[in-house]
Every structure is written in C-alpha cells, then in structure tokens.
Amino acid sequence: MKQFLPTFLLVVVATAVVEILNKIGSWDAQLIPPASVILDTVIENKESFLSAFWDTLKLSAQSLALSFALGFTLAIIFSLNDWIKRAVFPLAIFFQTVPIIAIAPLLVIYLGYGPQTILASAVFVSVFPILANTLVGLDTINKNLLELFKVYKRTSLQTLFYLKIPGSYHFIFSGLKISSGLAVIGVVAGEFVAGGGLGSLIDTSRTQQRIDLVFAALIGLALIGLCQIMLLNTINLLITRRRPFKL
Amino acid sequence: MLELKNAGKRFNSRWLFQNLNFQVQTGDFISILGPSGCGKSTLLRILAELDTLTDGHIIQPATTTPGFVFQESCLLPWLTVYENVAIGISKNTLTNSEKSDQIEKILKTVKLKDAASLFPHQLSGGMKMRVSIARALINNKSILFLDEPFAALDDFIRFELQEELLEYWKQHKMTVFFVTHSVTESVFLSQKLWLFPQGDQLQFQELDLKKSDTSPHMYRQSPEYFKLVTEISDRLRGKK
Secondary structure: OHHHHHHHHHHHHHHHHHHHHHHOOOOOOOOOOOHHHHHHHHHHOHHHHHHHHHHHHHHHHHHHHHHHHHHHHHHHHHHHOHHHHHHHHHHHHHHHOOOHHHHHHHHHHHHOOOHHHHHHHHHHHHHHHHHHHHHHHHHOOOHHHHHHHHHOOOOHHHHHHHHHHHHOHHHHHHHHHHHHHHHHHHHHHHHHHHOOHHHHHHHHHHHOOOHHHHHHHHHHHHHHHHHHHHHHHHHHHHHHHHOOOOO | OEEEEEEEEEEOOEEEEEEEEEEEOOOOEEEEEOOOOOOHHHHHHHHOOOOOOOEEEEEOOOOOOOEEEOOOOOOOOOOOHHHHHHOOOOOOOOOHHHHHHHHHHHHHHOOOHHHOOOOHHHOOHHHHHHHHHHHHHOOOOOEEEEEOOOOOOOHHHHHHHHHHHHHHHHHHOOEEEEEEOOHHHHHHHOOEEEEOOOOOOOOOEEEEOOOOOOOHHHHOOOHHHHHHHHHHHHHHOOOO
16 A cells, blocks of 8 residues: 555645645636536536446456456467467457447447446457456466476367466456456446546537536546455455465 | 487478487487587477478387476466466366376476466576476386476576476486486486587487486585596597
8 A cells, every 4th residue: 555655645745736726716617627616516416426436446347257257268269279370360459450439330320328338348448358368367377387287188278277277367457457457447338428437527528518527427427446356356366365376 | 218229300402410320218318419510409390390401311218208408497477377387288088186286296396386376577597497397207208308408597497497407317217318408417317428529419329427326415526527528528529
C-alpha cells in the first residue's frame, strides 16, 4: 500500500486545489467539475447511477470470466494441435486489429439490443490477451522439464496438466490482468450501441451537456477496473502463497 | 543388455562421432568423458531415447523407465520436495501407501527426510540436486543417466554427493551413464570410461579402469587414483 501513497497524495492535493479555486470563482466548473459537485450529482441521481454502475460491473466480470474460459480453452487446443493453431491463430490476430467501435454496430444487428451484445463486444476485446499469453506460457516450458516428462513416459495430457498449465501460471495471470481492463472498455463500447450501464449514461449525459454526470460515470468505470485488478491480485496472492508458481 | 552398432551422429555436415560399437553390461558404471561440445551429452540423450542416431542402431534393454538427472536440478517450483520426487514413480500399479513408502525411503537415502514439505526455493543448490537424484533413483530404476549433475556445485557438496552416489550404486548395482568433463570425477566414480579425446572426436576410446575395491574416501587419496587421473588426462590430450 505504501507504494500508492504518492499517487493518493497527488489526487488529494489536486482535488483540494480544484475545490479551493472553484470556491473563489477562479475555476470553470462546467469544464472540469470539482469533487463536491460530482458527489452531489451522484447523490442526486443515486438510483439510476447505482443501477448503471451495477450493470457495468456485472457485465465486466461476466465478460472477463467468459474471455478466460474461451481464451484458455482455445490456447489448450492450439497447444495440443499445431494444425488448428496455424489455421485459427492468425485469424485471431487479424480480428484483434479491428477496432471494437467498428464491430459493435454489427453486433447489434446480429444479436439485438441488450446484455448479449455488450457481452459479445467485451469478450471480443478481452479474449486475445488471455489466449496469446497462455499460448506463450504453454509453448515456452523449460526444454529439460519436457524431456524429463518424456523420459518418465508421461502422456501429452499428463504433461499438459502437471507441467505445462502450472508452468504457464504467470503468463495466464498476466493475460487476465490485461484483459480485466479491456473487458471494461469492451462493455462500455457495447453499452454505447446496445444501451444500459455507465456507457449509456455517458452517452446520454453527453447529449445533455451534463459533464458532471460524465465525470461521475468515468470515476465509476475507474472504480470497476480497480476493483477487478484488486480482486485478481488477491486471488493471485492466495494461490501463490500456497504454491510458488514460477519456472 | 545395451548395445550400439556402428553408431554415428551428425549435426549438419559435422560428425560428432562415427562407427561406435560397444556393449554395456547390467550394473556397469560408465563415465562419458571429453571436452565441451564433443558430443558426450548428445550420446547420453541418444542412449536415453531423447535423440536419434544418424547412422547405425541401438539395441535397448527390455522396456524399462530410466532415471535422468540434468546439470540443473530441474525441479517443479510449485511442488514440494515430496511431490517432486513422486514424479519419478512411473508405475501406475502402485498403491498410494506403496508410493508413499518408496518416497520416504528414498528421501531418507538422500538425507532429505526432514525437507519433504519444503518447496524448491527453500532449498540450497546441493539439496536441490539431492531431490533431483532422489527423483531419478526412486522405484529402483535399473538405468540411470546423469548429465554433468555436479558441475554447478562447490567442491565440498560435489565430493559428498559423488561418494553417496557411489555407495548407492555399490548397493543397488544399476547401470549408470555419467557425463562429465572432469577427469578426476570420472576416475573416482566409474568402472569404465568412454573417452572423446580433444582435437579428433572420431578417435573414440573405451577404457576399463580395473579399480581396486577400496572405500570411496580412501580411494580419492590413493596413488592408484592419481596415476589413473594422470594417464586419462594424457589420453584426452592425445599424448597416448
């Protein structure tokens, strides 16, 4: 926690300066609202804000879980079958280069308005880091350890479950951390076109010039990202305390 | 029991060795000795079926799972000492209590009984190598392949592990192939030497050391040991 102290102090000082400048009339609250204004806005729109926050949080977590299941499974399949990997992986790289904001309208046409489109949008964005990182982990296991399993006549599945997957733990976890941020981005992009959540709140607030609401939603999104990273770090700590995964 | 016939291995256009013919009897302790890059580790990997010959063929004994020790201890960091050693058990027919007995017995042999629940990062270099050796020895393996296992250890630990390995071999008489670039180590440990002399790798030599049966500690200080070390060093440099 000590490492975050300078950042925390900087935020506190900046917030205090903005508040003071706003009180003495030297700050344009229309452009960047001070913390007290944002807080008032959140309290004023408590119900709709909390509902949007909860929708975005729920869909971010769901899409991260789905991306993990999909990316991890695909990486295992690719690792077991080189032909499938060579056929499908370049396509995954290709689709990764297409911006989600360009794909999202297409998803609405295919899947309609609602959470299914938002989930699809978020999974589309966040699956690749998990897939790529897991694949790197599975493909870069120490050659001597692979030979050791060969000497002891272990099957491909035994080598996968007892050596490759545990040996890729740090790669998988890094992919998950990258994807947790991307899942929030994917959910917001989906909400822009499919409606609901903080994404939709930002979109409607923009059309009404409600910058205070936009800021409140932005802080909400940052909180969701932070919560996910903190949860992942806690899970990682609990796992690595029991088993020191590191090759 | 194990035989190589006209064996040869080539990397690109360079032959590491050619026309090797030899037979290995059960219970032989053979050191494969030569300078770095001469092909001794490749030969060991071929014997362990991790690599293939370019020429000739190899007759392996009836299906048996060997033990293998690398220069690095190659332990799985997320497994305890006990679990790392368990990897060496290849028989699925053993019950859990039989497996447990075997692991405890071998950990006692390598003096790691009290470290069974520790993880590799909690062990010293010598202890890690002991775990690696225990993993290779467990299940009373009849063939053991060791690829410069003591090269990264300090003299004190190295001498200790050499003596313990020798004692274990004398008791169990498994066939051992030991790759090293140390003349003293090969003379101390083995009965037979396969030499890759410097300069011309194709001049492969097989030597039976005909050592007297003295205790390992006494043998290291004996005139016979120093004489053999001098003789083998000369052979490696092509003086004989």
